[in-house]
Amino acid sequence: MRISGAESQIMEALWRLGPLTADGVVAEVGEAQGWAPGTVKTLITRLLKKKAIEGAREPGGYLYRPLITRTSYVQSESQSLVDRLFAGEVAPLVANFAEHRALTPKDIQHLKTLIAALEEDQGDEESGGG
Numbered sequence: 001m002r003i004s005g006a007e008s009q010i011m012e013a014l015w016r017l018g019p020l021t022a023d024g025v026v027a028e029v030g031e032a033q034g035w036a037p038g039t040v041k042t043l044i045t046r047l048l049k050k051k052a053i054e055g056a057r058e059p060g061g062y063l064y065r066p067l068i069t070r071t072s073y074v075q076s077e078s079q080s081l082v083d084r085l086f087a088g089e090v091a092p093l094v095a096n097f098a099e100h101r102a103l104t105p106k107d108i109q110h111l112k113t114l115i116a117a118l119e120e121d122q123g124d125e126e127s128g129g130g
């Protein structure tokens with residue numbers, strides 16, 4: 001499922017705030033983006049058709065909630081980016097950031113920690129402990 005940048009704004013609001021009415025989404029996203037209520041409602045309709053969100057009549061009104069988690073969305077988008085731009089390989093992505101955007105010492109330490117954890121996990125799998 002492909003979610004556009006505009007649609008992702010709606011999703012972010014629903015992930016962050018939980019179920020919202022259409023008016024709640026308009027208030028949260030539409031005003032910040034300069035979108036008319038009709039634009040927001042069109043984006044909601046697209047997300048309903050994609051089955052990314054659902055709507056249900058509840059005591060507080062008609063509420064929309066996400067059907068996919070933010071974690072699964074980020075994973076899918078990340079994999080899509082790596083596949084499209086770097087032939088499915090993560091190392092060239094990291095190298096691109098390192099070459100074109102100075103990594104902070106904090107970024108480098110985080111990467112080292114991730115690599116160490118991955119190496120430890122691989123060692124566990126190879127020894128039959130994973």
